[in-house]
Amino acid sequence: MAAPFGAKLLTRAKPGLLAAVPAVYAGLEGYRWVYSSEKDPAALCQSRLASGLVTSAHVRDLEQHGFVVLEGRDAVMKDGVLAAARAEVSSFFSSGRFARSVNGKSVRQDLVCWLRETDGTPGALDPDERHLKPLGPEMLHCVRLLRGITHELDLLGYSTSHDHQVHQQLQLGFYPGDNQSGYVRHLDHSDRSLFDLGLLGWIRAGERRKRTLTAILYLNDPAWSPSSVPRSASGAPGDGDGDGGELRCYHAACDSGQPGTQAFTDVVPTGGSLLIFDARRIEHEVLSSSRDRFALTCWITGTLGPGKDKSQT
Numbered sequence: 001m002a003a004p005f006g007a008k009l010l011t012r013a014k015p016g017l018l019a020a021v022p023a024v025y026a027g028l029e030g031y032r033w034v035y036s037s038e039k040d041p042a043a044l045c046q047s048r049l050a051s052g053l054v055t056s057a058h059v060r061d062l063e064q065h066g067f068v069v070l071e072g073r074d075a076v077m078k079d080g081v082l083a084a085a086r087a088e089v090s091s092f093f094s095s096g097r098f099a100r101s102v103n104g105k106s107v108r109q110d111l112v113c114w115l116r117e118t119d120g121t122p123g124a125l126d127p128d129e130r131h132l133k134p135l136g137p138e139m140l141h142c143v144r145l146l147r148g149i150t151h152e153l154d155l156l157g158y159s160t161s162h163d164h165q166v167h168q169q170l171q172l173g174f175y176p177g178d179n180q181s182g183y184v185r186h187l188d189h190s191d192r193s194l195f196d197l198g199l200l201g202w203i204r205a206g207e208r209r210k211r212t213l214t215a216i217l218y219l220n221d222p223a224w225s226p227s228s229v230p231r232s233a234s235g236a237p238g239d240g241d242g243d244g245g246e247l248r249c250y251h252a253a254c255d256s257g258q259p260g261t262q263a264f265t266d267v268v269p270t271g272g273s274l275l276i277f278d279a280r281r282i283e284h285e286v287l288s289s290s291r292d293r294f295a296l297t298c299w300i301t302g303t304l305g306p307g308k309d310k311s312q313t
């Protein structure tokens with residue numbers, strides 16, 4: 001009796017080819033695992049909470065320098081909203097929602113907690129999230145405000161990218177005020193190749209490849225005290241005065257015409273400040289602080305190139 005076609009193929013296949021079968025299988029399994037766990041791919045955000053807050057002048061600043069800070073007491077949100085959101089953070093600790101990030105401890109020493117508007121509601125995609133305590137109104141305000149920035153950027157014709165989208169989940173980072181914890185210099189976007197990262201690493205970096213902008217709302221004390229002399233880079237024990245915890249934003253090389261320039265701006269993580277930066281251009285690092293530091297971060301995806309200025313229509 002003639003052997004089945006598959007068996008013939010296998011007996012004729014070169015040993016090298018046979019050895020590749022488990023590797024390809026493992027790769028496909030990895031792909032399936034990563035993508036089935038990406039429960040909320042980026043989508044359009046309908047929130048208009050950032051309307052009137054982000055102005056045309058902010059957007060032009062962002063285009064020119066690669067970052068912009070919106071700050072000032074009560075400017076981004078009322079003190080009362082900030083205070084209530086801060087109080088809610090402590091409940092995330094007691095319910096065990098903070099965990100180490102998947103990046104190694106040599107890279108960052110914070111704990112993270114993922115927040116979604118749908119937490120604790122029947123609309124949550126993951127059944128586990130339906131059992132969480134729903135976000136309070138003030139934390140919901142913070143989440144919607146951040147996610148709503150996408151829409152304002154499109155409306156105001158941000159020229160670096162357009163058609164912005166956001167994930168439902170936002171990262172709440174907690175850096176203990178131990179004068180040691182920080183996050184080393186990095187770029188939020190990743191362009192690293194398959195060759196560089198290996199198949200699984202490359203698949204995992206899929207979300208980072210799509211990031212065009214980062215928006216961060218600081219949930220610290222509004223009376224955060226800035227350092228009068230720049231602190232050492234992260235990893236070095238705290239040495240400055242003030243509360244520290246600045247986000248050191250390295251200026252994009254094209255600002256000075258000198259590639260590799262080390263010029264930077266230290267953004268003070270004062271409670272209620274909002275920072276937006278180009279995730280593809282601005283390398284940044286979190287400096288250590290002497291007070292517990294909280295940052296709510298939203299990554300925005302988009303299509304590169306200018307969109308339409310819809311503000312006049």
Ligand SMILES: O=C(O)CCC(=O)C(=O)O
Binds near residue numbers: 183216284
């Ligand atoms: O907490 C911050 O200010 C920035 C955090 C950060 O860079 C990140 O999570 O990628």
Ligand SMILES: [Fe+2]
Binds near residue numbers: 187188284
């Ligand atoms: Fe970052």
